[in-house]
Amino acid sequence: xxxxxxxxxxxxxxxxxxxxxxxxxxxxxxxxxxxxxxxxxxxxxxxxxxxxxxxxxxxxxxxxxxxxxxxxxxxxxxxxxxxxxxxxxxxxxxxxxxxxxxxxxxxxxxxxxxxxxxxxxxxxxxxxxxxxxxxxxxxxxxxxxxxxxxxxxxxxxxxxxxxxxx
Numbered sequence: 001x002x003x004x005x006x007x008x009x010x011x012x013x014x015x016x017x018x019x020x021x022x023x024x025x026x027x028x029x030x031x032x033x034x035x036x037x038x039x040x041x042x043x044x045x046x047x048x049x050x051x052x053x054x055x056x057x058x059x060x061x062x063x064x065x066x067x068x069x070x071x072x073x074x075x076x077x078x079x080x081x082x083x084x085x086x087x088x089x090x091x092x093x094x095x096x097x098x099x100x101x102x103x104x105x106x107x108x109x110x111x112x113x114x115x116x117x118x119x120x121x122x123x124x125x126x127x128x129x130x131x132x133x134x135x136x137x138x139x140x141x142x143x144x145x146x147x148x149x150x151x152x153x154x155x156x157x158x159x160x161x162x163x164x165x166x
Contacts (some may be wrong), residue, residue, distance in 0.1 A: 080099070081099070082099060083099035083100030083101070083102070085100045
């Protein structure tokens with residue numbers, strides 16, 4: 001039979017057991033910390049998900065309210081007897097109703113006609129030069145009459161103005 005090793009050659013099982021017990025205790029403590037941290041993260045994720053859902057539903061309610069207000073303002077705009085023009089910060093028209101468009105068209109029509117008359121007069125005088133002489137106004141009245149009939153004044157070949165058929 002084999003002889004038992006001498007006490008100095010035998011491993012110290014007691015110290016090895018204590019080391020293993022300490023390692024297991026450290027492992028269990030770390031594991032418990034990780035479990036607690038994971039639980040806290042799950043709770044935080046649940047809380048954040050609930051807050052997100054609440055914010056999302058609040059936003060949807062706000063959007064629905066804004067749509068309702070926009071529809072109401074649009075109906076109000078359409079039913080007002082006077083013209084309404086909504087201007088942006090730069091004083092550019094953003095929105096207007098039919099009454100405002102008609103009013104603006106009626107107001108701007110004489111301005112357009114005066115500008116057209118002046119432009120046509122200058123164009124005829126420049127194109128015809130001395131040939132037109134004092135007859136520019138009569139020619140201009142003739143061109144305006146043709147335009148009112150639905151003909152369009154277009155640039156023809158060689159820089160000439162031509163009246164297009166309606």
